[in-house]
Amino acid sequence: MKRVTIYDVAKEADVSLATVSRVINGSEVVKGATKEKVEAAIKKMGYKPNAIAQGLALQKTTTIALVIPEASYTYTGQIINGLLDVAKIYKYNIMIHTTTEGISEINEIIENIIKSRVDGVIIYNDRLEQDELAALTNYNMPIVVIGNRMSGSNVSSVFIDIKAAICELVTKYLETGIKDVAILQDRKHKYISEQMELGAKEAYEAKGLKFDNYIKIDASYRTSFDFCKHYLNDHRHEVMIANRDSQAIAISNASKEHEIKVPEEMEIVCVLDTKYNTMARPQISSFAIPSYDLGAVAMRVMTKMLAEEEENAQGSEIELSYLFTPRQSTK
Amino acid sequence: MKRVTIYDVAKEADVSLATVSRVINGSEVVKGATKEKVEAAIKKMGYKPNAIAQGLALQKTTTIALVIPEASYTYTGQIINGLLDVAKIYKYNIMIHTTTEGISEINEIIENIIKSRVDGVIIYNDRLEQDELAALTNYNMPIVVIGNRMSGSNVSSVFIDIKAAICELVTKYLETGIKDVAILQDRKHKYISEQMELGAKEAYEAKGLKFDNYIKIDASYRTSFDFCKHYLNDHRHEVMIANRDSQAIAISNASKEHEIKVPEEMEIVCVLDTKYNTMARPQISSFAIPSYDLGAVAMRVMTKMLAEEEENAQGSEIELSYLFTPRQSTK
DNA sequence: TTGAAAGCGCTAACAC
DNA sequence: GTGTTAGCGCTTTCAA
Numbered sequence: 267m268k269r270v271t272i273y274d275v276a277k278e279a280d281v282s283l284a285t286v287s288r289v290i291n292g293s294e295v296v297k298g299a300t301k302e303k304v305e306a307a308i309k310k311m312g313y314k315p316n317a318i319a320q321g322l323a324l325q326k327t328t329t330i331a332l333v334i335p336e337a338s339y340t341y342t343g344q345i346i347n348g349l350l351d352v353a354k355i356y357k358y359n360i361m362i363h364t365t366t367e368g369i370s371e372i373n374e375i376i377e378n379i380i381k382s383r384v385d386g387v388i389i390y391n392d393r394l395e396q397d398e399l400a401a402l403t404n405y406n407m408p409i410v411v412i413g414n415r416m417s418g419s420n421v422s423s424v425f426i427d428i429k430a431a432i433c434e435l436v437t438k439y440l441e442t443g444i445k446d447v448a449i450l451q452d453r454k455h456k457y458i459s460e461q462m463e464l465g466a467k468e469a470y471e472a473k474g475l476k477f478d479n480y481i482k483i484d485a486s487y488r489t490s491f492d493f494c495k496h497y498l499n500d501h502r503h504e505v506m507i508a509n510r511d512s513q514a515i516a517i518s519n520a521s522k523e524h525e526i527k528v529p530e531e532m533e534i535v536c537v538l539d540t541k542y543n544t545m546a547r548p549q550i551s552s553f554a555i556p557s558y559d560l561g562a563v564a565m566r567v568m569t570k571m572l573a574e575e576e577e578n579a580q581g582s583e584i585e586l587s588y589l590f591t592p593r594q595s596t597k
Numbered sequence: 598m599k600r601v602t603i604y605d606v607a608k609e610a611d612v613s614l615a616t617v618s619r620v621i622n623g624s625e626v627v628k629g630a631t632k633e634k635v636e637a638a639i640k641k642m643g644y645k646p647n648a649i650a651q652g653l654a655l656q657k658t659t660t661i662a663l664v665i666p667e668a669s670y671t672y673t674g675q676i677i678n679g680l681l682d683v684a685k686i687y688k689y690n691i692m693i694h695t696t697t698e699g700i701s702e703i704n705e706i707i708e709n710i711i712k713s714r715v716d717g718v719i720i721y722n723d724r725l726e727q728d729e730l731a732a733l734t735n736y737n738m739p740i741v742v743i744g745n746r747m748s749g750s751n752v753s754s755v756f757i758d759i760k761a762a763i764c765e766l767v768t769k770y771l772e773t774g775i776k777d778v779a780i781l782q783d784r785k786h787k788y789i790s791e792q793m794e795l796g797a798k799e800a801y802e803a804k805g806l807k808f809d810n811y812i813k814i815d816a817s818y819r820t821s822f823d824f825c826k827h828y829l830n831d832h833r834h835e836v837m838i839a840n841r842d843s844q845a846i847a848i849s850n851a852s853k854e855h856e857i858k859v860p861e862e863m864e865i866v867c868v869l870d871t872k873y874n875t876m877a878r879p880q881i882s883s884f885a886i887p888s889y890d891l892g893a894v895a896m897r898v899m900t901k902m903l904a905e906e907e908e909n910a911q912g913s914e915i916e917l918s919y920l921f922t923p924r925q926s927t928k
Numbered sequence: 929t930t931g932a933a934a935g936c937g938c939t940a941a942c943a944c
Numbered sequence: 945g946t947g948t949t950a951g952c953g954c955t956t957t958c959a960a
Contacts, residue, residue, distance in 0.1 A: 271937055282947045287939060297945060317712045318652045319937035322952045327649060329692070329713075336678055340872070343670030350667070350695050354705075359713060361660070362693045364681050374685075381648045382660075382690060491876075515876040522878070541671070542873040545846040547853070602953055613931045618955060628929055650953030653936045 270311045279307035290315055321383070329359040330568060331384040333375060335391060336364040340540050341510065341557070342390060345412065348561025349388065356569045358385075365391070376401050386568050388412065406578060408571035410564045414457065415583055422571060422581030424564045428458055428537060431553050431588050432465030432507065435535065440473050444504045448479035450490075450517065452509035459509065462537070466507075479503065494520035503532060505596075511539035514550040518595065534595040548594035556586055601642045610638035621646055652714070660690040661899060662715040664706060666722060667695040671871050672841065672888070673721060676743065679892025680719065687900045689716075696722070707732050717899050719743065737909060739902035741895045745788065746914055753902060753912030755895045759789055759868060762884050762919050763796030763838065766866065771804050775835045779810035781821075781848065783840035790840065793868070797838075810834065825851035834863060836927075842870035845881040849926065865926040879925030887917055 272290075276283040281300060288296050289304040296304075307313075321327040332349065334342050346362075353360050361384060363375045376398070379387060386408040389399075402409055403420060411423040432449070439447050449466050452459045463480045470477035487493035490513045498520055508514040514536035518528055526532050528548055536543075539552040563584060571581065603621075607614040612631060619627050620635040627635075638644075652658040663680065665673050677693075684691050692715060694706045707729070710718060717739040720730075733740055734751060742754040763780070770778050780797050783790045794811045801808035818824035821844045829851055839845040845867035849859055857863050859879055867874075870883040894915060902912065 269937095273937080283938080284940085284948075285946060288946085291939085295945060300945080314708065314711045316653075316714055316937050318649055318658060318714050319952090320939075321649045322647075322653050322954090323937080323939040325952070332693075336681070339670035339674030339677065343674065346670065346693075347667055347695065350693070359709070360693050362663075362677075362681070362691050364678065377645065378690070380645045383647055383649050512872070512876060519876065519878060540873075541843070542876070545843060545850065545873070545877065547850060547878075600953095604953080614954080615931060615933095615956080616929090619930090622955080626929060631929080647953050650936090651955075653938090654953080654955045656936070 269316075270313045272313070272315070275304065275307050275311060275313045278311060279304045326385050327359075327383055328357060329361055329382075329384050330565070331361045331363060331379045331382070331387045333363045333365060333379075333387065333389045333391070336366050340542070341538060344557035345390060345561035345564075348558040348563075349565045350561075352562045352565035352569075356565075358565070358569070372398050373401070380405055385572055386410070388564050388568060408568060409581075410568050410571070412560050412564050415585070417581040417583045419578045420571070420581060422567050422583070424560055424567060424584045424586065426553075426555055426560075426586055426588050428461040429465040429468070431537070431590075432462045433469045434465075435507070435590060436466045436469035437472065439505055440469060440475070445475070446479065446502075446504040448481055448503040448506050450494075450506060450508045450513055451480065451482050452513060453483055453485075455509055458537070462507065462509065490516035491519055495523055498524045498526065502526075505533045505535065508534070508536045509538060511536045511543045511546070511550055511552065514539075514552075514595070515543075515546050518546065518548065518550065529595050529597050533597060543593075551593045551596040552591055553588040554591045555588055559586055600647075601644045603644070603646070606635065606638050606642055606644045609642060610635045657716050658690075658714055659688060660692055660713075660715050661896070662692045662694060662710045662713070662718045664694045664696060664710075664718065664720045664722070667697050671873070672869060675888035676721060676892035676895075679889035679894075680896045681892075683893045683896035683900075687896075689896075689900070703729050704732070711736055716903055717741070719895050719899060739899060740912075741899050741902070743891050743895050746916070748912040748914045750909045751902070751912060753898045753914070755891055755898060755915045755917065757884075757886055757891075757917055757919050759792040760796040760799070762868070762921075763793045764800045765796075766838070766921060767797045767800035768803065770836055771800060771806070776806070777810065777833075777835040779812055779834040779837050781812050781825075781837060781839045781844060782814050783844060784814055784816075786840055789868070793838065793840065821847035822850055826854055829855045829857065833857075836864045836866065839865070839867045840869060842867045842874045842877070842881055842883065845870075845883075845926070846874075846877050849877065849879065849881065860926050860928050864928060874924075882924045882927040883922055884919040885922045886919055890917055 272283045272286050275286045281304060285296060285300060286304055289301055350360060361382065365372055365375065387402055388410045390412040406420055409421040411421065413425050414423055415425050416423045436447050447466065449462050467477045483493050494517050506517050508517060514534050517534050521528050521532060528534055534550055536550050536552045538555050539550060543550050543552065563586065567584060603614045603617050607617045612635060616627060616631060617635055620632055661684065681691060692713065696703055696706065718733055719741045721743040737751055740752040742752065744756050745754055746756050747754050767778050778797065780793050798808045814824050825848050837848050839848060845865050848865050852859050852863060859865055865881055867881050867883045869886050870881060874881050874883065894917065898915060
């Protein structure tokens with residue numbers, strides 16, 4: 267099927283290509299009759315404007331690059347859905363790039379992003395290296411970061427205040443007389459782990475206590491479950507808080523093996539859960555993190571930055587709220 | 598930061614833009630000295646070729662559109678990873694589009710895909726409507742379908758033979774004297790459900806028996822769990838087979854409430870599982886479906902179709918193999 | 929081995 | 945209102 271161009275349509279409708287261009291771009295100045303004539307020709311020939319050519323002429327691609335860590339769609343899936351739904355509304359396309367653990371192949375991705383001349387970049391990353399961001403900032407394209415609080419010239423962020431969430435929760439426990447709250451490290455998400463520890467510390471210190479129940483997972487353990495099974499041999503806590511539901515479920519399963527009753531003898535809480543928590547027994551109490559909104563808002567912020575047009579505009583920091591959702595794993 | 602173009606580099610290196618073009622495209626004819634001069638200029642100015650302009654000139658974008666159903670990243674995540682890894686190797690970009698349940702907004706997506714002039718389309722869908730495919734085929738761009746066996750001019754597919762898998766499993770049960778095997782319908786994945794039923798039928802009929810344990814889920818139930826809880830009030834089976842682990846876990850949880858011991862009194866099997874099965878107790882026996890490979894192979898097939906260049910070439914049907922993996926939910 | 933110039937499909941002044 | 949034309953940044957004949 268021969269690709270039909272704007273010239274073909276112009277010839278068919280017996281007008282100039284400028285007129286066709288006006289019609290497809292909804293210009294007001296075209297006379298009703300010509301407009302109809304052109305539209306008929308477009309329909310007849312099945313003409314679809316070439317977005318690449320438009321991109322060249324307009325110096326914009328209406329596509330946004332999304333950068334996410336590989337292999338964690340369980341958690342990022344909702345974010346992507348939110349992103350795509352909003353992108354659809356504003357007619358933006360999403361180009362997806364995944365980063366692989368560690369490797370500094372991030373530079374390849376950046377190179378790729380620059381070459382493809384996207385209009386903006388949305389990055390989801392637990393811990394974003396400053397120089398990675400700088401590499402992108404150089405090209406002064408709008409950047410939205412999901413999950414980290416940060417902002418600057420042309421960079422905005424959308425995030426949850428995990429530290430505050432944990433602080434609030436721990437404070438509540440401390441006030442009901444529960445003093446032995448532990449936080450389980452999440453090796454793969456250092457920034458969040460850090461925030462969680464800080465939140466607990468803040469809560470303890472506010473009560474004049476010292477927090478030292480940050481449980482580091484020894485690198486020799488293959489899974490959280492293996493570690494927890496071993497850890498519970500000679501440790502007990504009134505409450506254990508994990509980052510993701512997978513870890514909390516590991517704690518829960520390990521507790522079963524040690525015949526520790528949840529929640530009677532130990533309560534378990536996690537920060538981020540997925541639909542799999544609904545299948546877990548007991549179901550883990552968690553913070554309802556609005557993942558979908560994280561994505562949707564990020565995309566909204568992006569379109570706003572794109573619309574503002576001012577180069578080097580100061581970006582915004584948008585904090586989304588969470589809600590603690592008690593389930594079977596807490597009293 | 599002013600975008601630097603091929604002209605800027607040409608001027609800097611004191612050659613024509615044609616020469617610069619030759620250098621960035623690795624042409625053999627350029628003299629060593631000039632090549633070095635140009636490369637130095639490129640480096641100095643931080644020049645990155647504009648993929649959009651290249652796309653216009655070459656009539657190809659080196660980007661592939663991926664179409665997947667929304668909100669099921671738990672299952673498609675691995676497929677996407679496989680896809681992206683291979684895409685990276687061949688320097689292809691992936692543009693992601695999601696389809697929403699039912700709505701025929703699929704046409705909007707197709708429109709979008711055509712306009713963005715991607716080089717090919719990869720579609721993952723349980724049941725692909727024939728006319729949707731036709732709409733794309735018209736534009737004679739290569740299409741790879743994941744999950745359905747089909748092929749034709751410019752369309753290939755990569756899939757698992759679910760019917761055969763179920764037939765084999767059921768046959769094994771029948772031969773060990775277990776006659777009451779049931780299949781639980783998956784309302785959201787009609788095609789697979791159908792294949793599963795056909796597989797069971799084939800196995801039963803080969804033994805001169807009749808299969809009538811295809812359990813339809815009444816539309817009035819909100820979740821598989823609700824349904825199973827009710828269903829088990831007055832039904833028992835020796836084996837229950839579900840499509841996804843989420844359903845199998847629902848059966849397992851419902852069994853607990855009815856004090857049916859798994860696997861002693863009932864065995865449970867699922868076709869497709871995710872990492873959440875590793876957290877489930879008991880862990881569900883499943884077919885190891887090579888999701889990652891499904892994606893990786895699909896992308897490989899795509900690059901092959903793209904390389905062949907012949908228009909309207911007959912596509913291929915590639916069947917990937919599965920492996921039954923026994924776990925705690927079977928004897 | 930290199931350069932000049934046409935063309936990829938479209939937009940947006942500018943002219944009529 | 946509509947047409948003409950000069951780009952947008954790059955590739956690729958065709959000449960030199």
